[in-house]
Amino acid sequence: MTNRQRYIRAFGALHVSPERFKEVYSMEKDRKTSHVGRIALIAACVMALLTVSVYAANEATDGVVFGKIVDLVDAVTGKLIPRDEGYRLITEDGRSYDITVVTGSDSGTSADGSVSYQITYPGQWDGIAADVVTPSGDVQK
Amino acid sequence: MTEEQFTAAVERYGDMLYRIAFSWCKDRADAEDMVQSAFLKLLRADKSFDGEEHMRRWLIRVTVNNCKKLLLSPWRTRREPLEDYAGRLYADQPEDGALFLAVMGLPQKERVAVHLYYYEGYSVREIGRLLRTNESTIQSRLASARKKLKNKLKEAWDSDE
Known part of the structure; x- marks a missing residue:
């Protein structure tokens, strides 16, 4: 008998317990499943948050004035009057809103209560200087 | 890797890896741990092999690396007299x-x-x-x-x- 044959016979007695590995696959599968489950749960939560955000954003943008103000005109006379109260805010896209207060940089709610607005404008007020209107975030529809 | 493939790999290489691990660790429990770690790595790696010999050598390398790490670890308290x-x-x-x-x-x-x-x-x-x-x-x-x-x-x- 050669050394190799002796060696193989001696060390052939060493066997790993197969029982030990029966559960390994299922345990790993469970781990992966729970990992995937956690990812799915997190993804669902993120999607839910995004959905809520989008919904809120939709709600917020619905009826809110965006864009550059073209004119601020007197709601009654139609003249460009850049002070006092009772003005109509007309945006680039043609929408118009009756607003009650515009002084320098201001915010408020349109007269009919449909829009909350915030306006800032640079420099001299000439009736078309206001250039930013942003949603206030608490739109009343 | 399917359960059948995994089971086949364990049956084919389990004893081989155990003997190699035992020759490093000189301890049954440690050697079994090393083999289990190697097979877990096989599962997690989800690796494709160029044949049986490739997988065999890969498993040996992983087991040898596991054993080397184990020998460096201070947490080797289990010992069954050889x-x-x-x-x-x-x-x-x-x-x-x-x-x-x-x-x-x-x-x-x-x-x-x-x-x-x-x-x-x-x-x-x-x-x-x-x-x-x-x-x-x-x-x-x-x-x-x-x-x-x-x-x-x-x-x-x-x-x-």
Whole structure:
């Protein structure tokens, strides 16, 4: 008998317990499943948050004035009057809103209560200087 | 990797990896842990192999790396006396038990080289690649191990090979 044959016979007695590995696959599968489950749960939560955000954003943008103000005109006379109260805010896209207060940089709610607005404008007020209107975030529809 | 593929790999390579791990760790529980870690890595790696030999060598490398890490770890408290294990394994073949204990009495680096050479049938060059060690170093480890085994086992171990 050669050394190799002796060696193989001696060390052939060493066997790993197969029982030990029966559960390994299922345990790993469970781990992966729970990992995937956690990812799915997190993804669902993120999607839910995004959905809520989008919904809120939709709600917020619905009826809110965006864009550059073209004119601020007197709601009654139609003249460009850049002070006092009772003005109509007309945006680039043609929408118009009756607003009650515009002084320098201001915010408020349109007269009919449909829009909350915030306006800032640079420099001299000439009736078309206001250039930013942003949603206030608490739109009343 | 499917459950069938995994089971087949365990059946095909489980004992081989266990013997290699045992030749490093000299402890049944540690060796089983090392083999389990290797198979877990196989599952998690989800690796495609270029054939059976590729997978076999990959598993050996992973097991060897696991064993190296284990030997560096200070948390090796479980110890079953080697003689007790040998006593159970070789109750009916005391000669085999003597060889087993003689190999286990070799320095760790020599044990592993001897095992890969005699049991797994790898060449010196292949062992060098598996252990990332110079061929001549493997050759000298084998020569040293053979000499020690011959001294311990007397006529039961030839000076051939």
